[in-house]
Amino acid sequence: xxxxxMTDVAREVGVTAKTVSRVLNDDGPVAVETxxxxxxxxxxxxxxxxxxxxxxxxxxxxxxxxxxxxxMGNPFFGTVxxxxxxxxxxxxxxxxxxxxxxxxxxxxxxxxxFLARRVSALMIVPSAASDHRHLRSERVAGLPIVFxxxxxxxxxxDSVVSANRAGARSxxxxxxxxxxxxxxxxxxxxxxxxxxxxxxxxxxDALEAAGLPFDRTLVDTGxxxxxxxxxxxxxxxxxxxxxxxxxGNNLAAMGAVVALAKSGRKEVALVGFDDLPLAExxxxxxxxxxxxxxxxxxxxxxxVLLRLDGDRSRARGTLVPTRLIVRGSGEQPPRx
Amino acid sequence: xxxxxMTDVAREVGVTAKTVSRVLNDDGPVAVETxxxxxxxxxxxxxxxxxxxxxxxxxxxxxxxxxxxxxMGNPFFGTVxxxxxxxxxxxxxxxxxxxxxxxxxxxxxxxxxFLARRVSALMIVPSAASDHRHLRSERVAGLPIVFxxxxxxxxxxDSVVSANRAGARSxxxxxxxxxxxxxxxxxxxxxxxxxxxxxxxxxxDALEAAGLPFDRTLVDTGxxxxxxxxxxxxxxxxxxxxxxxxxGNNLAAMGAVVALAKSGRKEVALVGFDDLPLAExxxxxxxxxxxxxxxxxxxxxxxVLLRLDGDRSRARGTLVPTRLIVRGSGEQPPRx
DNA sequence: TTGTATGCGTTATCAC
DNA sequence: GTGATAACGCATACAA
Numbered sequence: 047x048x049x050x051x052m053t054d055v056a057r058e059v060g061v062t063a064k065t066v067s068r069v070l071n072d073d074g075p076v077a078v079e080t081x082x083x084x085x086x087x088x089x090x091x092x093x094x095x096x097x098x099x100x101x102x103x104x105x106x107x108x109x110x111x112x113x114x115x116x117x118m119g120n121p122f123f124g125t126v127x128x129x130x131x132x133x134x135x136x137x138x139x140x141x142x143x144x145x146x147x148x149x150x151x152x153x154x155x156x157x158x159x160f161l162a163r164r165v166s167a168l169m170i171v172p173s174a175a176s177d178h179r180h181l182r183s184e185r186v187a188g189l190p191i192v193f194x195x196x197x198x199x200x201x202x203x204d205s206v207v208s209a210n211r212a213g214a215r216s217x218x219x220x221x222x223x224x225x226x227x228x229x230x231x232x233x234x235x236x237x238x239x240x241x242x243x244x245x246x247x248x249x250x251d252a253l254e255a256a257g258l259p260f261d262r263t264l265v266d267t268g269x270x271x272x273x274x275x276x277x278x279x280x281x282x283x284x285x286x287x288x289x290x291x292x293x294g295n296n297l298a299a300m301g302a303v304v305a306l307a308k309s310g311r312k313e314v315a316l317v318g319f320d321d322l323p324l325a326e327x328x329x330x331x332x333x334x335x336x337x338x339x340x341x342x343x344x345x346x347x348x349x350v351l352l353r354l355d356g357d358r359s360r361a362r363g364t365l366v367p368t369r370l371i372v373r374g375s376g377e378q379p380p381r382x
Numbered sequence: 383x384x385x386x387x388m389t390d391v392a393r394e395v396g397v398t399a400k401t402v403s404r405v406l407n408d409d410g411p412v413a414v415e416t417x418x419x420x421x422x423x424x425x426x427x428x429x430x431x432x433x434x435x436x437x438x439x440x441x442x443x444x445x446x447x448x449x450x451x452x453x454m455g456n457p458f459f460g461t462v463x464x465x466x467x468x469x470x471x472x473x474x475x476x477x478x479x480x481x482x483x484x485x486x487x488x489x490x491x492x493x494x495x496f497l498a499r500r501v502s503a504l505m506i507v508p509s510a511a512s513d514h515r516h517l518r519s520e521r522v523a524g525l526p527i528v529f530x531x532x533x534x535x536x537x538x539x540d541s542v543v544s545a546n547r548a549g550a551r552s553x554x555x556x557x558x559x560x561x562x563x564x565x566x567x568x569x570x571x572x573x574x575x576x577x578x579x580x581x582x583x584x585x586x587d588a589l590e591a592a593g594l595p596f597d598r599t600l601v602d603t604g605x606x607x608x609x610x611x612x613x614x615x616x617x618x619x620x621x622x623x624x625x626x627x628x629x630g631n632n633l634a635a636m637g638a639v640v641a642l643a644k645s646g647r648k649e650v651a652l653v654g655f656d657d658l659p660l661a662e663x664x665x666x667x668x669x670x671x672x673x674x675x676x677x678x679x680x681x682x683x684x685x686v687l688l689r690l691d692g693d694r695s696r697a698r699g700t701l702v703p704t705r706l707i708v709r710g711s712g713e714q715p716p717r718x
Numbered sequence: 719t720t721g722t723a724t725g726c727g728t729t730a731t732c733a734c
Numbered sequence: 735g736t737g738a739t740a741a742c743g744c745a746t747a748c749a750a
Contacts, residue, residue: 049523051742051743051744052743052744053743053744061720061721062720062721062722063743063744063745064720064721064722064744064745064746065719065720065721067744067745068719068720068745071745073745074719074720075719075720076719076720077719077720080719080720092519092520092523094494094497094498095498095743095744096438096498096500096742096743096744097495097498097499097500098434098435098437098438098444098499098500098743098744099434099438099726099742099743099744099745100743100744100745101434101726101744102432102434102435102438102726102727102728102742102743102744103725103726103743103744103745103746104726104744104745104746105726108434108499110495110499117460117464118460118461118463118464118467118479119457119460119461119463119464119675119676120457120460121455121456121457121460123460124453124454124455124456124457124459124460125454125455127454127455127481128453128454128455128481131454131480131481132483135488140480140492140495141480141481142478142479142480143454143478143479143480144467144476144477144478144479145463145464145467145477147468152471156476158430159433159446159476161430162430162431162432162433163433163434163444163446163499164432164433164434183428184428187385300659300660300663303660303663304662304663307663322659322660323636323658323659323660324636324639324658324659324660324664326640327636327639327640327643327664328660328663328664329665339455340455387726387727387728388727388728388729389727389728397736397737398736398737398738399727399728399729399737400728400729400730400736400737400738401735401736401737403728403729404729404735404736407729409729410735410736411735411736412735412736413735413736416735416736431727431728432726432727432728434726434727434728435726435727435728435729435742436727436728436729437728437742438726438727438728438742438743438744439727439728439729439730439741439742440728440729440730440742441742719750720749720750721748721749721750722747722748722749722750723746723747723748723749724745724746724747724748725744725745725746726743726744726745726746727742728741728742729740729741729742730739730740730741730742731738731739731740731741732737732738732739733736733737733738733739734735734736734737734738
C-alpha cells in the first residue's frame with residue numbers, strides 16, 4: 047500500500063538504489079540489461095520519483111516558479127499566467143499559480159508557501175495595499191523576484207508593467223483630437239492602486255497637454271461594473287455633462303457601456319482602458335487602449351530566466367506598450 | 383549566503399534543532415523563555431522552514447492540491463479554479479495550478495510534476511483526446527482524483543460536470559417554444575470532446591421531443607469565434623435557412639453574434655451555451671444557458687475534501703445544473 | 719559496471 | 735524541558 051521508493055525498485059531488480067538512480071538520471075554507466083530490468087521494475091511497481099527528496103539531496107531549489115495573482119477568474123491575469131508558462135516551459139520549469147484574492151494577508155501566506163517549497167523564482171502581481179519589505183532577505187539571498195502589472199512596495203526589484211500613464215494619455219488625447227473639451231473619467235479610487243494612479247495621471251497629462259482645465263466634478267468612481275454604471279449616470283446628470291468618457295479599467299468600461307446603452311446616450315464618446323472580448327460587436331463598437339497581458343507575462347518570464355542564468359545587474363523596470371484600438375465609440379464628435 | 387536551517391537557528395539560540403522544531407510546530411513542552419529566544423532568532427536570521435524536508439520526514443504528502451486546466455486565460459477555468467481555491471483554503475491546503483494547453487502530453491507531464499511533488503490530491507480538467515489509464519495505480523494507492531468539466535477516460539473516478547445535455551436541451555426547447563422549427567446548431571466538432579458531444583445530443587433530444595426532424599445541413603462547426611462566424615454565415619445562406627440558432631459554446635456564440643450583427647440579420651433568434659461578460663448589452667441581449675463554474679469548483683473541492691477525510695465509497699459523478707438566462711435574443715419569433 | 723558510506727533538513731523516539 | 739540519535743528518499747564521492 048505504501049508508495050514504492052527507489053529502494054523498492056532496487057530490491058525488485060536485485061541491485062542497489064544507486065544503480066536505479068543511475069538509470070533514472072542517465073548518470074554514469076549502466077549495463078544495457080540492468081537498465082532494462084530497472085525500467086521494467088519501475089513500470090511494474092508504478093514508481094514515481096520523489097522530487098522533494100531529490101531536491102533536498104541535490105541542494106537545488108525546486109524546478110518550479112511560484113506566481114501570485116490577485117484573481118484566477120480574471121482573464122487578464124490568466125493570460126499573463128499563460129504567457130509566463132509557455133515561456134518557462136521550454137526550460138523545463140513548472141509554473142505553479144496561487145491567487146491572493148487581492149488581500150495582502152493571503153498574498154503573504156501564498157508567498158510563504160512558495161518559499162517553503164523552495165521555488166526557483168517568485169513572480170508576483172501585488173494586491174492593493176501590500177508591502178514587500180519582508181522579501182528583502184530573499185532578494186539578497188539571490189532569489190529572482192519579478193513584479194508584474196504593478197511594482198513592488200518597499201523593495202527594489204524587477205518589474206514588468208503596462209505603460210499605464212502613456213496609454214491613458216493617448217486614449218484621452220484621442221478623444222481631444224475629435225474635438226471633446228469636457229471629458230469625464232470613470233474609474234476606481236485613484237489613490238489605492240498603482241495602475242489606477244498612473245492612468246489617472248495619464249488622463250490629467252492629456253488634458254494639460256491640450257491646455258484643458260482639470261475639472262474634479264468630471265471624475266467619478268466605482269469599484270465594479272455596477273458602481274461604474276452608477277458613476278456614469280451621475281456624470282451624465284451634471285448641469286454641464288461631459289461629451290466624452292474615459293474609463294480607467296475594463297470593469298469601469300463595462301459599466302459605462304451598460305449605462306450609456308440603457309439611458310439611450312450612445313452619442314457620448316467612450317474610450318476604455320483594457321480590451322473586452324466583445325468590444326467590436328457593441329453598439330457602437332468600443333474603442334480601447336488595449337494592454338498586452340501575454341507580452342507582460344513573456345517579458346517577465348524572460349527577466350526571470352536571465353536572473354536564473356546568473357544576471358546580477360540592478361533591478362530593472364520594463365514598460366510594455368499599450369495599443370489604441372479604434373472601433374467607433376471613441377470617434378464620435380461632441381454633441382449637445 | 384546560504385539559507386538558514388533549523389540547525390542554524392538552534393546554534394544561534396544555544397539549543398538543539400529539536401527544540402526549535404518543537405517551538406515552530408507547537409509540539410511538546412518548551413520553556414516560555416526558550417520559545418521567545420527561538421522566535422527572535424527565527425526573525426533575526428529570516429529562517430523559512432523547508433517544507434520539502436518536513437514532508438519527507440513526516441512521510442506525509444504535500445499539503446497542496448494539484449489542478450490541471452487546459453487554459454489559463456479562459457475565465458471559465460479560472461473561475462472554476464477560484465471556486466476550488468476558496469473551498470480548500472479553509473483546510474490549510476494550497477492550490478497549485480498548471481495549464482495543459484489542451485494537449486495530452488503536457489497534461490501528462492503536469493500530472494507527473496504534481497505526483498513527483500507528492501500533492502495530496504489531483505484535480506483534472508482533461509484535455510481533448512487524453513487518456514487516464516496511467517492514473518489507475520494512484521487511484522488504487524488512495525490518491526483522491528477528481529475530474530472536472532469532462533469525465534475521465536479509461537479510469538473510474540469522481541467527476542463534477544455541468545448538466546450539458548439537459549442544459550442544451552432546455553435551450554433548444556426554449557427556441558422551439560417560441561415557434562421555431564428550423565434551428566441551426568453552431569458548435570465545435572461534436573465527436574472530439576465530451577462536452578460538445580453532450581450538448582449536441584441535448585440539441586437532438588429537444589428536436590426529437592418536439593417531433594421535429596433532425597436536419598444535418600443545419601449543423602455547422604468552427605473551432606474559434608471567427609470560424610463560428612463563418613459557419614453562421616454559411617447556415618444563413620442556405621436555401622432554407624434556420625430561423626434560430628443554438629451555439630454550443632461561448633466562442634461559437636461570440637462568432638454567431640458577430641456574424642448576425644455584421645450581416646444585419648438580428649432577427650434570427652439565438653441562444654448560446656455558456657454566459658458571456660457583456661451578454662446583456664448586446665443588441666439584442668443574448669439569451670444563454672449559463673454554467674456555474676464556481677459551483678463546479680466548489681463541488682469538486684468538497685468531493686476531494688471528503689476523500690481526504692477517508693471516504694472510500696465508489697466513484698461518483700456529480701452534475702451541476704445549468705440556468706437559462708432569458709435576455710431577448712432567444713425570444714424572437716421565426717421570421718421569413 | 720556496480721556498491722558503500724554519508725549527508726541534505728527535518729521530526730520521532732527515547733533518554734536524561 | 736531538553737538533547738542524542740536515527741531515519742525519511744535520494745544523490746555525491748569514492749571504492750571495488
